[in-house]
Amino acid sequence: MHVIAVLALDGVVAFDLATPLEVFGRTRLADGTTPYDVRVCGTGEEIDAGAFAVRPPHGLDAVAAADTIILPGCADPASGVPDEVTAALRTAAARGARLASICTGAFVLAATGLLDGRRATTHWAAAGMLAERFPAVRVDPDVLYVDNGPVLTSAGAAAGLDLCLHLIRRDHGSAVAADAARLSVMPLEREGGQAQFIVPQAPPTPRGSDMEPLLRWLAENCGTDLTLERIAAHAGMSTRTLNRRFREQTGTTPLQWLHRARVRRAQHLLETTGDTVDRVAAMVGFGSPTAFRERFRRVVGTSPQAYRAAFRGRTERVGSSGPARPVSR
Incomplete structure (x- = not known):
């Protein structure tokens, strides 16, 4: 034995x-x-x-x-x-x-x-x-x-x-x-x-750094169409300078940071709303549902559908703006 x-x-x-x-x-x-x-x-x-x-x-x-x-x-x-x-x-x-x-x-x-x-x-x-x-x-x-x-x-x-x-x-x-x-x-x-299983949240913002206001702005506007050029313009610097300083203070690029912030926001929406996966993709700023699914799996390790099935609360929304109603699983 x-x-x-x-x-x-x-x-x-x-x-x-x-x-x-x-x-x-x-x-x-x-x-x-x-x-x-x-x-x-x-x-x-x-x-x-x-x-x-x-x-x-x-x-x-x-x-x-x-x-x-x-x-x-x-x-x-x-x-x-x-x-x-x-x-x-x-x-x-x-x-x-x-x-x-x-x-x-x-x-x-x-x-x-x-x-x-x-x-x-x-x-x-x-x-x-x-x-x-x-x-x-x-x-x-x-x-x-x-x-x-x-x-x-x-x-x-x-x-x-x-x-x-x-x-x-x-x-x-x-x-x-x-x-x-x-x-x-x-x-x-x-x-x-x-x-x-990690609690969904935006990537950390380095306290006291001169990137803090920009990172807060990115988190608040992650659902909009943000290009590297638009981010640099908001920060008042060239894209080359932005990339260099961003990596120095966060260890990643502006767009990589933005992608993770969008995925964390998507996790919250998948848990708390009844919106379709395609709508969630649009709400967090992904222009393509396919790109959203690929990025979500890369960051979270599973698909948006599987994540929702595992972590959805016991209430779901009717449409995107209707009242919440209880559901049985």
């Missing part, structure tokens, strides 16, 4: 801890047998899991001997990793064990050096910290999980479910994974990545 060790360290996120226990523990093969032996492991001490405390029944020796090791997230990813934990994980990896992290568990995995030179992900809110603390890791904040073969990482919360289902499919095929997905009331595959 395939042994899965779920490593619970102090400050473990309860949701991340429970996810692999439930998903792998309830998995059944076609003949009804259980393919996984799931064990909660720790350093031998009682640990704080937020709303409760837990004393893992298995120690680090079980981690070193497991076939797969799951690293749940911790509430404080900057808290550091005990040396004995790092040693146990490295021993397991050298023996050929599979290691997978959920959410900020990527910080524990990165501390072993096993993510150096590899692409990895974590919760989008912690991606910047992971990249800063472990510059040898190629952090991708937009995906739900990354499969590097023996080393895998996933984003936060529900992305841990995606990762576990992916591992089941790797081990036992799509039929078994689909059954596990149904038990979790989850699709076997979700469209898009983490970008669709």
Whole structure:
């Protein structure tokens, strides 16, 4: 039987801890047998899991001997990793064990050096910290999980479910994974990545910079026909000077900044109105619905239709100006 060790360290996120226990523990093969032996492991001490405390029944020796090791997230990813934990994980990896992290568990995995030179992900809110603390890791904040073969990482919360289902499919095929997905009331595959779950907002405006008034004007007028020439004229400078100073202070070009502002505005409209996708495209300043769809997918990681289906509130508008009415989904 395939042994899965779920490593619970102090400050473990309860949701991340429970996810692999439930998903792998309830998995059944076609003949009804259980393919996984799931064990909660720790350093031998009682640990704080937020709303409760837990004393893992298995120690680090079980981690070193497991076939797969799951690293749940911790509430404080900057808290550091005990040396004995790092040693146990490295021993397991050298023996050929599979290691997978959920959410900020990527910080524990990165501390072993096993993510150096590899692409990895974590919760989008912690991606910047992971990249800063472990510059040898190629952090991708937009995906739900990354499969590097023996080393895998996933984003936060529900992305841990995606990762576990992916591992089941790797081990036992799509039929078994689909059954596990149904038990979790989850699709076997979700469209898009983490970008669709980030709170829609315009790109940040650098406070105190001389670009601040221009960026505010761009955000307020993103639904109008703005060309580079018109933006430069409003700023009172040449297009060449505008591009140079804009990149110096924002790290991008005026038009790229504008495109992202338009997409963020479109996300809000898709969530809160019943306007068609084509109308939303026009309202946020895209002259072509096709160009809007391509840009939206590039920024958000999914289509406008799929985004609306996932994030639409429980009220919708009748037409573009009619009253809101409740809907059932």
